Amino acid sequence: MGGLLEVMAERGYEGATIVAIAKAAGLRSGLVHYHFETKRAILVALVERLVETVDQRFKSRLQGVDGTPRERLDAWIDAHLALGPDADPDAVAAWIFIGGEAIRQADVRQIYQRAMTSRISGAQQLVRDVLMSEGRSTQKMAELAALLVAAVEGAYQLGATVPDELPSGFAAPYVQRVLRGLIDSEPRVKGG
Amino acid sequence: MGGLLEVMAERGYEGATIVAIAKAAGLRSGLVHYHFETKRAILVALVERLVETVDQRFKSRLQGVDGTPRERLDAWIDAHLALGPDADPDAVAAWIFIGGEAIRQADVRQIYQRAMTSRISGAQQLVRDVLMSEGRSTQKMAELAALLVAAVEGAYQLGATVPDELPSGFAAPYVQRVLRGLIDSEPRVKGG
Amino acid sequence: MGGLLEVMAERGYEGATIVAIAKAAGLRSGLVHYHFETKRAILVALVERLVETVDQRFKSRLQGVDGTPRERLDAWIDAHLALGPDADPDAVAAWIFIGGEAIRQADVRQIYQRAMTSRISGAQQLVRDVLMSEGRSTQKMAELAALLVAAVEGAYQLGATVPDELPSGFAAPYVQRVLRGLIDSEPRVKGG
Amino acid sequence: MGGLLEVMAERGYEGATIVAIAKAAGLRSGLVHYHFETKRAILVALVERLVETVDQRFKSRLQGVDGTPRERLDAWIDAHLALGPDADPDAVAAWIFIGGEAIRQADVRQIYQRAMTSRISGAQQLVRDVLMSEGRSTQKMAELAALLVAAVEGAYQLGATVPDELPSGFAAPYVQRVLRGLIDSEPRVKGG
DNA sequence: GATGAATGAGACTTCATTCAT
DNA sequence: AATGAATGAAGTCTCATTCAT
Numbered sequence: 001m002g003g004l005l006e007v008m009a010e011r012g013y014e015g016a017t018i019v020a021i022a023k024a025a026g027l028r029s030g031l032v033h034y035h036f037e038t039k040r041a042i043l044v045a046l047v048e049r050l051v052e053t054v055d056q057r058f059k060s061r062l063q064g065v066d067g068t069p070r071e072r073l074d075a076w077i078d079a080h081l082a083l084g085p086d087a088d089p090d091a092v093a094a095w096i097f098i099g100g101e102a103i104r105q106a107d108v109r110q111i112y113q114r115a116m117t118s119r120i121s122g123a124q125q126l127v128r129d130v131l132m133s134e135g136r137s138t139q140k141m142a143e144l145a146a147l148l149v150a151a152v153e154g155a156y157q158l159g160a161t162v163p164d165e166l167p168s169g170f171a172a173p174y175v176q177r178v179l180r181g182l183i184d185s186e187p188r189v190k191g192g
Numbered sequence: 193m194g195g196l197l198e199v200m201a202e203r204g205y206e207g208a209t210i211v212a213i214a215k216a217a218g219l220r221s222g223l224v225h226y227h228f229e230t231k232r233a234i235l236v237a238l239v240e241r242l243v244e245t246v247d248q249r250f251k252s253r254l255q256g257v258d259g260t261p262r263e264r265l266d267a268w269i270d271a272h273l274a275l276g277p278d279a280d281p282d283a284v285a286a287w288i289f290i291g292g293e294a295i296r297q298a299d300v301r302q303i304y305q306r307a308m309t310s311r312i313s314g315a316q317q318l319v320r321d322v323l324m325s326e327g328r329s330t331q332k333m334a335e336l337a338a339l340l341v342a343a344v345e346g347a348y349q350l351g352a353t354v355p356d357e358l359p360s361g362f363a364a365p366y367v368q369r370v371l372r373g374l375i376d377s378e379p380r381v382k383g384g
Numbered sequence: 385m386g387g388l389l390e391v392m393a394e395r396g397y398e399g400a401t402i403v404a405i406a407k408a409a410g411l412r413s414g415l416v417h418y419h420f421e422t423k424r425a426i427l428v429a430l431v432e433r434l435v436e437t438v439d440q441r442f443k444s445r446l447q448g449v450d451g452t453p454r455e456r457l458d459a460w461i462d463a464h465l466a467l468g469p470d471a472d473p474d475a476v477a478a479w480i481f482i483g484g485e486a487i488r489q490a491d492v493r494q495i496y497q498r499a500m501t502s503r504i505s506g507a508q509q510l511v512r513d514v515l516m517s518e519g520r521s522t523q524k525m526a527e528l529a530a531l532l533v534a535a536v537e538g539a540y541q542l543g544a545t546v547p548d549e550l551p552s553g554f555a556a557p558y559v560q561r562v563l564r565g566l567i568d569s570e571p572r573v574k575g576g
Numbered sequence: 577m578g579g580l581l582e583v584m585a586e587r588g589y590e591g592a593t594i595v596a597i598a599k600a601a602g603l604r605s606g607l608v609h610y611h612f613e614t615k616r617a618i619l620v621a622l623v624e625r626l627v628e629t630v631d632q633r634f635k636s637r638l639q640g641v642d643g644t645p646r647e648r649l650d651a652w653i654d655a656h657l658a659l660g661p662d663a664d665p666d667a668v669a670a671w672i673f674i675g676g677e678a679i680r681q682a683d684v685r686q687i688y689q690r691a692m693t694s695r696i697s698g699a700q701q702l703v704r705d706v707l708m709s710e711g712r713s714t715q716k717m718a719e720l721a722a723l724l725v726a727a728v729e730g731a732y733q734l735g736a737t738v739p740d741e742l743p744s745g746f747a748a749p750y751v752q753r754v755l756r757g758l759i760d761s762e763p764r765v766k767g768g
Numbered sequence: 769g770a771t772g773a774a775t776g777a778g779a780c781t782t783c784a785t786t787c788a789t
Numbered sequence: 790a791a792t793g794a795a796t797g798a799a800g801t802c803t804c805a806t807t808c809a810t
Contacts, residue, residue, distance in 0.1 A: 014206035154346030398590035526743040538730030
């Protein structure tokens, strides 16, 4: 699973052979099928772990802040785009390939969709909290959340393939700033 | 090439066998290698064609507008996120897989990087034109352009995997609106 | 046929594709099968031509000498091992491969055997003439002829694969000298 | 490897398919690539083994003789041309094809050249020992050695393709006798 | 005579999976 | 738990040969 992450990051899912996965995990190839029924099962487990890792990172980011809506939204963005100490370039590259496998394989798609749905609605909740706390219209919250998640996924792709073309300080800090701009431009509502 | 697009859209690059590619193109498998040296060469040709298609679409969108900076930026977004009559879901799905192949294969990466670099700098130019025409600061133009391209790529991914989770009217119209909001929030500069 | 010779010299028979053979002959691939039924037929024609070329060379070498038995034997050796103006390294290399094809393919084997049989008996005749003209025993003539032909074939192989290991002036002049030595060591017979 | 020897002896290298090689070795085709990276690697291993086999045969022939120079030279010839109990017609036929592959394939050529170089210099050493032990001139030793090796290689070719044309008792015994004749015709040197 | 696209069989090779030890 | 040999299906690619033009 850790082996798959490593190998997949540079060769993709199909390119990750059982032998390579095993070697990357410090095992022998024969043993892999003792722990996992099939190669697909390893992928499924990996997807689940990656999703959970990000969720955990968000939770741990929340510990350190007192919890204003703005802070929580920033923590979410930071957790998803972190390039800090717990950043993992392999995970980002692997995630790109997982995005493709979600198109091809029903079981991966299911987990992937569940994760993205939860991610989008989580983002939407946080955006709504900010908007409401500032007495702004929540009319656009769905679109703001969708844009936020799309920007995150797109940033993964660009980060993995054309890192040199991105402005320094891209990713988390900038998306936070941009989102603040977008939120600030939402109109205040009466009685907010 | 058209065959690869079709098959790749649902099975990815590795999953697109020569036989399937040939069948999708109405050919027999042996003939494929008469026209293309290797399977990779088909992919390379396809990537080039997809990139060019989007570029052409932008140019043709430009024909219909009189050409204010705002209109040109909207045309760019529309060309990249079009879900209208010339939309091509297969191309979007194939593009996801190409994003992965760009990580694995040096020759694909080269074309992909060139395309993305050109796409980012094109976007930046358009953003700058809008900012300057409105007397606004161009300080953030690089980041705005990067965010724009990231949002486009992310929208492809979400559109291909979780279309039901996106707000209706997502994609082009919304990103246009959002970008307008971002631009409007850039400060005016003296003497602009 | 000339095309096959050239290509075969560096790639062998199986490695010589119709396209390569055609190109080497200045033709297009489709035309080859207009002149030859199959690829094997080209090989058969080539073998026949190579055999005949050597025979012709022997005949033309004979023209220049007045025809003592010794001179005729020397001419034979020279014709078979010539490294002079009419030497053809490609033909030597191709002949190596033909020696292999004679093992695999019945039709090639037939021509090859006929050629070698004729070559051996020709050599034997010449050796006998020398022996008899000098009043020596002809008891060993078969073995001398066989050794001569073997040395010729072996010289082809060594010349094609390890030319640097051979003493300068190997091939014709040396084999002539050696053979003279062998003949000289045959005992004189009474009444010869 | 043993499978390749067997199949190659009658079909050549290109004609020896992996499936046939496997079957000849009593294996299934998939397993072949578990032990050998490529088909070429099998060939390389076979070439090395054949070379070594002849070397071993020479060493074992040396055991039985007390070791005069003449005896050692005879043992060398016998080891290389043996048609006795340890003769191997398949190995001879395969060696013919290897001679061709040495022209086509750089890695085979390397091993082949090393083997032939060593074979020629080994022969030269033995010839020199005989010449010196008999007080004869060593001037021609290089050419004698080259001729000896050429005769050996040529005898393989003739033995594999036109065995019926060779005098009975050809090969080892005869070449030994011939070489003795040649050596005997070398002049004695003063002080020898 | 000449062309080059088209065909289809078959080659090497890869690899997930199984299984005896 | 662990190993690594073994299997067999499937994939890419090559190429002699055919054929319409």
